[in-house]
Structure formats: C-alpha cells, structure tokens
Amino acid sequence: MIDIRFVRDNPDAVKASQRARGADESLVDQLLTADESRRSTLQLAEDTRAEQKALSRTVGKATPEERPAILEQAQALSAKVKELEQVASEANDEYERVALSIPNVIVDGVPSGGEDDYTVLKHVGEVPEFSFPVRDHLDIGEGLDAIDMARGTKVSGSRFYYLTGIGARLELALLTAAADLAEANGFKLTMTPTLVKPEVMGGTGFLGAHADEIYHLPTDDLYLVGTSEVALAGFHSGEIIDLSDGPKRYAGWSSCYRREAGSYGKDTRGIIRVHQFNKVEMFSYCPVEDAEEEHQRLLGWEEEMLAKVELPYRVIDTAAGDLGSSAARKFDCEAWLPSQERWMEVTSTSNCTTFQARRLGVRERYEGKTRTVATLNGTLATTRWLVAILENHQQEDGSLYVPEGLRPYLGGRDIIKPA
Known part of the structure; x- marks a missing residue:
C-alpha cells in the first residue's frame, strides 16, 4: 500500500509516477x-x-429535576455517535479502496512507457553461432528423453509436462546450484x-490487475502461489523484526502455479509458458x-548464477x-533464445520499497520508534x-554440453548424450 504521508507531502511526485506507468493520475486527488x-x-x-461521555x-451530580433532560440529551448524543461512526467507517472503506488501487511509486531513473520502452x-556473453540447423528446446529435450509434453497434456491438460530422466536431474542440479549460491551469500x-491466505496474497499486491493469473481454491479460500x-513476504507479517545486523534474507524453494490467462497462442510450444514450475x-x-x-546485490547474484550456466544474456x-x-523498479535478465532469435526473460529482481511491508505490517525499530521496512525479491533459478x-x-x-557450474551436481558429466 502506498504511504499516505508521502502522498500528502508529494502529490506531484505520485502523479508523475502514475503518468510514467500510464495509470490514472486523478486517483491521487481522489485519495487525498x-x-x-x-x-x-x-x-x-x-x-x-x-x-457524550462528559x-x-x-x-x-444533577438534581432530580435536571436528570431527565440530561439523560435525554445523552441518549441523543449516543445515537449521533453511532451515526457518525458509520459515516466514518464508510469514509475509511472508500479511502482504502482508492489507496489499494494506486501502485507503488517508481524510483528515480525508471524509464517511462510500456512493455517495449x-x-x-x-x-x-557472446550469442552462439551454430554450423548446423538449430533445434528448439523441445526437440532437444525429447531427443534426450528429458521432456514429455504429450503425457503431461494427457494427465493434466495443455501447458503441463513431465521432466524425465536427465531432464529431472538437470532441473534439480540447477535449483540446487542456486540454493548453494544463496546460502553462500547469507540467505536462509x-x-x-x-497455498496462502487471501490477506497474504493481497498483501503482496497480486490480487489487483493480475488476479486472473492466480489459481483460487474457493472451498478453502486459499490461493496457489x-x-x-x-x-516469504508473509513470513514476518505483523512482526517487528531486527535489522540491526543487516537485511534478513531468505531463499524460497517451491513449486509455482500460474494460469497464464491472456497468453493463449504465445509460447505454447514446450516449457516456456506453463502452469506449474519450480523456482x-x-x-x-x-x-x-x-x-x-x-x-543491486540481488541483480549481482542473479548474474553470478547466469555465469554458472554459461548463458549469453542482457x-x-x-x-x-x-x-x-x-x-x-525491476531489472530483468534475458537469455538468448537461438530457435527464435530473440531475448527471453529468465529472471527478474524487484525493489518493492515499503509497499508490501506496509500492507503486511512488517516493521523494524528505528530511533526509538517503529517504521515500515522495505522488501525486495529476485529469481535465482527456475x-x-x-x-x-x-x-x-x-x-x-x-x-548437450553441460556448463561447468552444473557438473558437480550431475556426477561430473560434461556431455549428455541422446537417449
């Protein structure tokens, strides 16, 4: 949630952020x-x-003659209080509705515009040049008996898959290498x-414009992440945490689920856009x-991981x-995709400032008071x-040539041969 004190003091800056996002800047005046x-x-x-209490x-202390009039006036004030409390509650609901509709204020230097700006x-790294016809990842994966899309579709529907044999080992190697890198840099x-509660999903900002991407289990009122x-954002919700020794860093290993709503016909072949994956x-x-x-540190660790798997990226x-x-602000790392001759996002890192922590009530002690902390995230492998x-x-x-950074996790193999 946006910091209302910042909005009161800097309405023009918030309006400028809305313009840069292509969002409705009139919401700022509505919020105020x-x-x-x-x-x-x-x-x-x-x-x-x-x-009324006074x-x-x-x-x-009133005389018997004065008491009826005082009681009548007190009752009238009591009814007025209930009426005003209802009005105040409705005003607060309207405030929260508008506040929740305003995205985070961008930091200085973020480019204005949309997806292509x-x-x-x-x-x-150097984009590879091949002396033979390039095959896409699905052809290669099927040749290695590493990916089975047909049976994934048979069992679960489109955009599901099996990673089999060396495919499963490759994913475990990749994620374990990422976990090792994270632990080496102080992440728990x-x-x-x-599955998370609505207040946690909403607290992170995922129940807004992109809520249709999320799987919801109505019977339990839980969301698949x-x-x-x-x-991880909900881990310290409602807590006052100690940051006197530096940031608290966590590396979360989990399966992830996305409906991929609105992406029909886009990257439907193979495992680029799927409904379930690990990260x-x-x-x-x-x-x-x-x-x-x-x-910048999170971005640096993402780049360190990309170097381990020897991928050209921007x-x-x-x-x-x-x-x-x-x-x-968000930085994306995009790896080269030879079969489509384009860059493909493989990882991103976002600075969410105090936006999520304010919604989730995560604070620290600072100069004798408490204040909201900042939260950041970044993908290390997926x-x-x-x-x-x-x-x-x-x-x-x-x-398949095995990058040196993955070989210790694959029994020292440097080449994976076709099945």
Whole structure:
C-alpha cells in the first residue's frame, strides 16, 4: 500500500509516477479527498463521543429535576455517535479502496512507457553461432528423453509436462546450484507453503490487475502461489523484526502455479509458458534507505548464477508501465533464445520499497520508534532456464554440453548424450 504521508507531502511526485506507468493520475486527488474525509469524519465522531461521555458523567451530580433532560440529551448524543461512526467507517472503506488501487511509486531513473520502452543496461556473453540447423528446446529435450509434453497434456491438460530422466536431474542440479549460491551469500534456505491466505496474497499486491493469473481454491479460500515471494513476504507479517545486523534474507524453494490467462497462442510450444514450475527465489527485508543498494546485490547474484550456466544474456531496466503494482523498479535478465532469435526473460529482481511491508505490517525499530521496512525479491533459478540451457548448449549430434557450474551436481558429466 502506498504511504499516505508521502502522498500528502508529494502529490506531484505520485502523479508523475502514475503518468510514467500510464495509470490514472486523478486517483491521487481522489485519495487525498478520501483521506481528508475519513480523518474529519473520524475526528467528529470522536469529539461527539467525548461530549457524550462528559455529559453522562454529570448525571450523578444533577438534581432530580435536571436528570431527565440530561439523560435525554445523552441518549441523543449516543445515537449521533453511532451515526457518525458509520459515516466514518464508510469514509475509511472508500479511502482504502482508492489507496489499494494506486501502485507503488517508481524510483528515480525508471524509464517511462510500456512493455517495449525498457532500457538495455548491458550485454554479457557472446550469442552462439551454430554450423548446423538449430533445434528448439523441445526437440532437444525429447531427443534426450528429458521432456514429455504429450503425457503431461494427457494427465493434466495443455501447458503441463513431465521432466524425465536427465531432464529431472538437470532441473534439480540447477535449483540446487542456486540454493548453494544463496546460502553462500547469507540467505536462509526455506521450503515454503504453496497455498496462502487471501490477506497474504493481497498483501503482496497480486490480487489487483493480475488476479486472473492466480489459481483460487474457493472451498478453502486459499490461493496457489505463482512465486515463493508471496509466502516469504508473509513470513514476518505483523512482526517487528531486527535489522540491526543487516537485511534478513531468505531463499524460497517451491513449486509455482500460474494460469497464464491472456497468453493463449504465445509460447505454447514446450516449457516456456506453463502452469506449474519450480523456482528458487531470493527475498530480502531491509531498511528503506538501503533498498536500492540491496537491489543491486540481488541483480549481482542473479548474474553470478547466469555465469554458472554459461548463458549469453542482457540486463534491462523495465519501463514503468510494465511493472507490477508492488514494484518501484525491476531489472530483468534475458537469455538468448537461438530457435527464435530473440531475448527471453529468465529472471527478474524487484525493489518493492515499503509497499508490501506496509500492507503486511512488517516493521523494524528505528530511533526509538517503529517504521515500515522495505522488501525486495529476485529469481535465482527456475524451470524456464532449462529452455535457454538446452538451446544454447545443443550439439550437432543431439547431445548437450553441460556448463561447468552444473557438473558437480550431475556426477561430473560434461556431455549428455541422446537417449
């Protein structure tokens, strides 16, 4: 949730953020109006309640002649208090409705515009050149007996799959390498729940414009997570945490579920866009003034992981209109996809400043008071990486070159031969 004090003091900055996102800047004035209304109505209700209590205290001192009139006036004030409390409650509901509709305020330097208006920050590695016809990841995976889409569809429907044999081993190797890298850098490895309560899902900002991406179990009123970020954001909900020794960092290993609503006909072949996948996600709680520096650290660890699997990639600064509601800035790492001759997102990291923690009530002690912390997240490895690994490291005979960073997790193999 957006910080109302920041909005009161900096309405033009919030409007500029809305414009950069292509969002409705009139919501800022609506929020300020709703904020004033809820505060004034609440104050009036409290003043009337105080008046009613003060009058009630005079009943015992009143003469028998005075008492009926005082009691009548006290009853009238009591009814007025209930009426004003109802008005104040409605004003607060309107305030929360508008506040929840405004996304996080972007940080300085984020490009304005939509999906295609990103800024490329750098390229790393050489795009491979092949002396033989390039095959896509599904052809390669099927040749290695690593991916079985047909049986995934038979059992669960479209966009489901089996990873079999070396495919399963490759994913475990990739995720274990990511877990090792995370632990080496101070993250606590965590196997997270994949079902969460509505208040946790909503607290992370995922029940807004993209709620149709999420699987909901109405009988239990639980949501299947699309990332362990959700469960990790809820880990310290309602708590005051100690950040005196630095950020609290967690690495969540979980299965993830996405409906992929609105993506019909897009990347439907293979395992680029699927309904279920596995992921190791970094999550950090830190003081708000350290958030941008922590964001760069998360990006650095993502790049370190990409180096382990020897993928050519580029880093982009995502445009404001392509950010999720919680993110104030997001960097994407996109690996080269030879079969389509394009860049494909494999990992991203977002600085959510205090947006999620304010909704979830996560605070720290600071200068004798409590204040909201910042939260950040970043993907360290996920099933989609297999797409880039298979395509960039394919060999002419159908075998697969194994990057050095994965060999310790695959019994030292340097080549995987066709089945």
